[in-house]
Amino acid sequence: MKTRKWLAYPYLVWMVGFIVVPLILIVYYGLTSAGGGITLDNIALISKPINRGALWLSLELSFISTIVCLVLAYPLALILRNLKIKSSSFVVLVFILPMWMNSLLRTLAWQNILENTGILNQILSFFNLPTLSIINTPSAIMIGMVYNFLPFMILPIYNSLVKISDDIVNAAKDLGANNFQTFIRVIWPLSFPGVVSGVIMVFVPSLTTFAISDILGGSKVLLIGNVIEQQFKIVNNWHTGSGLSLVLMVFILISMAILAKYDKNENKAGGQII
């Protein structure tokens, strides 16, 4: 019984070979030049205006989409919790189901909606409202991000909210807290771990996407994901591509570190409340 550890060995070989070594390779390519010498030039390329612009736009759009997703998802999750639907797996299903249709096709369908003569503008002009030209702008990409990643915000928040027992909420009210105080001091802190995982699951893919910006930005808008993809697939400069990926990874790590820190603080506070 004690020596079951060997069952993990095949996986450990796999893990080192296909997770650890590949990451080391990115670092290696990112820090060397085609000639073989160690250099920081690849990373310094991020300061080139076109790359810096792409990174900045990516950060901006992914930040906004994360906030929009949170604002849309939290009330929804709260409503769903209060509905007391018997099988929570049904709720989960409704929000996972869209993912069974190819996400590239679903994003493409947004072209139909947002085009200048698209569905949205036809509805607007039917009501004699001014039409919008959204397609091929950063706003279209932002809508695409919110659309694609909203379920990843809804599900973790909903899961953390259904776990909160009614007794805790009622206890807060019995002790004289009004609805607002109950929310701020009880419900929000207890659901915070769900919010954290939701934020990570929306922010990271939004920051690094290149397909959404390709489809809805009409190759007029470049995100950092597009820049990296082109370095590998078109320019074939793997050193530059790896260098820029390293910069991207730094931003991912920073965002995770910030959230992990918040998560810990909130957990402590949550512990005091119960």
Added chain:
Amino acid sequence: MKNTIKNYLQKFYIALILLFLYAPIAILMVLSFNESKSRSKWGGFTLKWYIELFQNREIMNALYTTLIIAFLSALIATIIGTAASIGINRMKIVPKTTILSITNIPMLNADIVTAISLMLLFVAMRFTLGFRTVLISHITFNIPYVVLSVMPKLKQLNINTYEAALDLGAKPVYAFYKVVFPEIFPGVLSGFLLSFTMSLDDFVITHFTKGISVDTLSTKIYSEVRKGIKPEMYALSTLMFVAVLILLTLVNYSKNKGKK
């Protein structure tokens, strides 16, 4: 009165979000019946794309590749991942947490970084990019989902039942299949299904590791985005979506019936 308005508003809000999530799917379904090849023009109702779909060798090939990679990668990931979970569960705290945090990397890291890192590895090892490399990549990003599903079940497991089986004379392998496996099976199954779904829906990692000879549905769609999607693709995705919908409804229905 105030409560009914509140109730109504809440229902309206849910409906609005569902509309947001499902409208694009409805559009794709409508397009699959569109006589016109253009995405933005309605040319009348037709079923011809559903017929032509099955004669389109390229799309059928891509579908076959997608399904076989999803199935194989989910199966292999489930076997490696379940064995790994049992092994990791027996380890001391330090190696355990180290291994589990490395396991989480492909899940938390950006797809594009995982994809590039694997591509660099395959090229460095002189693997030809193709079916094999896509399969290896999919297994790699699927294993974390299996470990994530199986680990909690192992933690709930009562170790005494297994030891009781051994005391009663069962061989370890027999005791495992009779006592441990039934307990962790729901986790194993959901790990497999999760892996299958993730593999089916993946685009980024396949895009970088596939080379030129292989195409899955996702990469095929991506290459068609610029020159215009073939309407057969809408027909295929409608069929797949409806199939999953029916399957899930049946599973849910039989589950509910079983409860009663």
